[in-house]
Amino acid sequence: MPINKVLPSFAAAVADIPNGATVMIGGFAGPGGMPSNLILALRNQGARDLTVISNTAGLPGFAAHTGQTIINQSVLFENKQVKKLIATYPVPRSMSQISAFMKAWQAGEVELEVVPQGTYAERLRAGGAGIAAFYTPTAVGTQLAKGKEVRTFDGRDYLLERALKADYALIHAHKADKMGNLVYKGTSRSFNVHMATAAKVTIVEVDEIVETGELDPEHIVTPGIYVNRIVARPKERR
Amino acid sequence: MKQPMDHETMAMRAARELQDGNVVNLGIGIPGLASNFIPEGRSVIFHSENGVLGFGPLLDESDGDVDLINAGGQFVSAMPGMSFFSPADAFAMIRSGHIDVTIMGGLQVSERGDLANWMMPNRGIGNVGGSMDLAAGAGKIIVTMEHVTKDGQMKIVRKCSYPVTGLACVSLVITDLAVIEVTPKGLVLREVAPGYTAQDIQAVTEPKLIVAKDLKEVSL
Numbered sequence: 466m467p468i469n470k471v472l473p474s475f476a477a478a479v480a481d482i483p484n485g486a487t488v489m490i491g492g493f494a495g496p497g498g499m500p501s502n503l504i505l506a507l508r509n510q511g512a513r514d515l516t517v518i519s520n521t522a523g524l525p526g527f528a529a530h531t532g533q534t535i536i537n538q539s540v541l542f543e544n545k546q547v548k549k550l551i552a553t554y555p556v557p558r559s560m561s562q563i564s565a566f567m568k569a570w571q572a573g574e575v576e577l578e579v580v581p582q583g584t585y586a587e588r589l590r591a592g593g594a595g596i597a598a599f600y601t602p603t604a605v606g607t608q609l610a611k612g613k614e615v616r617t618f619d620g621r622d623y624l625l626e627r628a629l630k631a632d633y634a635l636i637h638a639h640k641a642d643k644m645g646n647l648v649y650k651g652t653s654r655s656f657n658v659h660m661a662t663a664a665k666v667t668i669v670e671v672d673e674i675v676e677t678g679e680l681d682p683e684h685i686v687t688p689g690i691y692v693n694r695i696v697a698r699p700k701e702r703r
Numbered sequence: 704m705k706q707p708m709d710h711e712t713m714a715m716r717a718a719r720e721l722q723d724g725n726v727v728n729l730g731i732g733i734p735g736l737a738s739n740f741i742p743e744g745r746s747v748i749f750h751s752e753n754g755v756l757g758f759g760p761l762l763d764e765s766d767g768d769v770d771l772i773n774a775g776g777q778f779v780s781a782m783p784g785m786s787f788f789s790p791a792d793a794f795a796m797i798r799s800g801h802i803d804v805t806i807m808g809g810l811q812v813s814e815r816g817d818l819a820n821w822m823m824p825n826r827g828i829g830n831v832g833g834s835m836d837l838a839a840g841a842g843k844i845i846v847t848m849e850h851v852t853k854d855g856q857m858k859i860v861r862k863c864s865y866p867v868t869g870l871a872c873v874s875l876v877i878t879d880l881a882v883i884e885v886t887p888k889g890l891v892l893r894e895v896a897p898g899y900t901a902q903d904i905q906a907v908t909e910p911k912l913i914v915a916k917d918l919k920e921v922s923l
Contacts, residue, residue: 579828
């Protein structure tokens with residue numbers, strides 16, 4: 466039997482995510498690279514007490530066209546499904562904008578771990594690379610270094626940072642073949658490419674599914690062994 | 704007549720620091736404007752944390768492509784020689800010294816070049832983004848900010864009272880009133896906005912300034 470990881474619906478792809486799961490959500494911040502349909506399916510599915518690992522908690526209007534509505538992580542906070550967020554940029558830039566996450570955080574409903582973005586990227590990479598932890602110079606001497614081991618190499622201080630792993634990763638790619646080989650488009654590669662490797666189950670929302678063999682092996686960014694489930698966006702929602 | 708620099712002028716002054724061939728990362732706001740003022744005859748390569756090198760000028764929202772943005776969420780243009788890669792690669796470039804210059808905003812800069820720019824203590828929550836990685840790894844760090852806060856509090860201080868982003872990392876501060884270099888001996892006042900004297904700048908700067916022998920008015 467040829468390998469075929471394509472599922473018929475976003476709902477089917479997220480149906481088994483249990484309460485208490487750790488879920489990575491890909492993309493950067495705007496609609497480009499955001500697995501919006503998978504996020505919506507997870508909201509509708511209703512799993513609670515989730516730990517969400519995501520660059521942002523949903524930023525209204527970020528890198529979107531004027532008037533464009535973006536479905537992002539905010540819907541999970543509105544629906545009170547998240548108990549902890551690990552992020553680099555959790556709140557809107559302007560203090561006058563109040564996001565769903567901000568409200569939940571102010572109400573004490575959700576715990577927050579803020580991570581410098583490069584440390585976050587490397588923790589994801591490590592999580593998918595069998596590396597337990599690493600030393601980085603970022604954040605030495607700041608409040609984000611609290612409680613972390615400091616070690617000096619060649620006269621410079623570094624912090625020990627742990628890998629990030631998850632039960633599920635919800636990501637977006639431009640194209641997949643049926644084996645799950647992925648290619649991305651422009652800056653929408655972003656954290657999707659790391660999360661694909663760092664979760665037990667990686668679920669991909671793609672613009673287009675092609676037959677195995679149609680993607681040039683020289684261009685494949687994420688090899689299919691990292692991918693478990695693929696769902697295509699309906700044409701009108703690409 | 705005293706004439707503070709507006710944001711465009713600050714960005715123009717910051718852009719003069721960019722040398723031909725530099726790999727440059729620009730923060731959100733005034734730093735981003737600097738991309739419009741690269742001096743004639745110099746070509747620089749722009750880097751962004753989300754995983755892109757070599758992009759061109761900013762685009763209007765209506766012209767933008769959601770798959771081609773910078774880390775500040777602005778639409779940028781495609782250029783010959785542009786490349787895409789992962790965020791882990793983007794930050795590997797930063798930490799390993801491959802980014803020559805970064806221009807960032809600031810909330811406070813201390814006498815020894817400590818930078819605070821990621822969290823307003825009264826908000827209780829902050830967006831760190833890539834700021835701490837840039838503070839730890841970029842070659843030259845230029846901070847553009849207003850000289851004092853809206854309610855007149857000094858932002859160039861002996862010691863940062865806001866949560867710091869990085870220690871002893873800032874090289875140059877460009878404010879609406881002055882250009883100040885961070886040196887091992889202390890802060891050196893190099894340039895002043897039109898009509899300002901060294902005394903005027905000292906009056907709104909907490910640490911003692913060393914006035915450069917060739918102190919001059921900002922020229923662009």
